Amino acid sequence: MSQQLELLTENPAQWSTILYVTPEILKKEIKPFVVLALKELEGNPDSRTSSLMNADKFSAVRSVVRHVTRSRSATKEAWSQEDIKTFLEGLRFSPDCVAELTSLLCLEKMYENIPKHLRTKPGLVNLQWRIDLSLSQSNIASENADPERSKEIMRRDTHVILMLTLTNGQTNTYRLSISKFHELRYTIASALKNMIVLEKRSCMRKE
Template sequence: MSQQLELLTENPSQWTSVSLLSPEIQKKEIKPYVVLALKELEGNPDSRTSSLMNVDKFSAVRAVVRHLARLRSANKEPWASEDVTVFLESLRFSPECVEELTSLLCLDKVYENVPKHLRVKPGLVDLQWKVDISLSQSNMSSENANASQAKEIMRRYTHIILILTLTDGQTLTYRLSINKFHELRYTVACALKNMIVLEKRKCMRKD
């Protein structure tokens, strides 16, 4: 699976309602719905939106447009048509609608006026880490350290190298002391715990 397709399909549970409506949508409805959805994202909602006869079908297309628009900045390259096609097919759009949506949503120019704050930052694809003791070994050797001194030198000069690969193709490298590394682990663990607590609250649950 490509990185783009993985990004598009990372949260399949959110598309249940769209999959129920998508088979009913006709090709002739796609372009008007896409245009109206983009106007909303750009902060210039069209008055025609409030008078639509098929609000549910529009909502389904709007969800797809918002999804691709918000994720666009997380990609180093424009959307690949084959990945968008697979994604739309998984949502049960008809072949005609898949073709129409793909041709529209793979054009980079349709996202030009979408405010940057509505787009997401690159996601994390891979994280690797390794222990760097080269400086510790160098200091121990130069100081002819005894066992006690060697232990202190290892504590002070050992570092953790973090290598992060992002969805936009970037590779970021960070060098942390052991204390900072444990501080990072604690912060991430607390954030995950808080997310779990929030998800259990009634106000965060979808009806």
């Protein structure tokens, strides 16, 4: 699976409700729905949106456009038509609708006027880490430190190197002291715990 397709399909549960609607959408409805959805995203909603006869169909297409548009900012490359097609087929759009929607979603000019607050940050693809002892070993040698002093230097000057690969292809490297590394671990663990608590609250559940 490509990184783009992984980004598009990372949360399949969010599509459970629209899977009952997408097979009924007609090809001729795709383009008008996409235009209306884009106007909403750009902050210029069309008055026709509130009086649509096929509100459920529009809502389904709008969800797809919003998701693809937001995800677009997390990757440097233009969407692969094959990945978009695979994504849409998984949502049970008809072959005609898949072809029409794919051609529209792969147009780069479609994303030019999307406000920055709707753009997603790149996701994490891979994380690697290693222990860097070079500074501590150098300082121990230069001081000709005894065993007790060597332990102090090791605690102070040993670093953890984190290498993060993002969905946009960028690689970031961070150099952390042992204490800062443990602080990062604690912060992440606390954030995950809070997310689990929030997810269990009834107000956060989709109906």
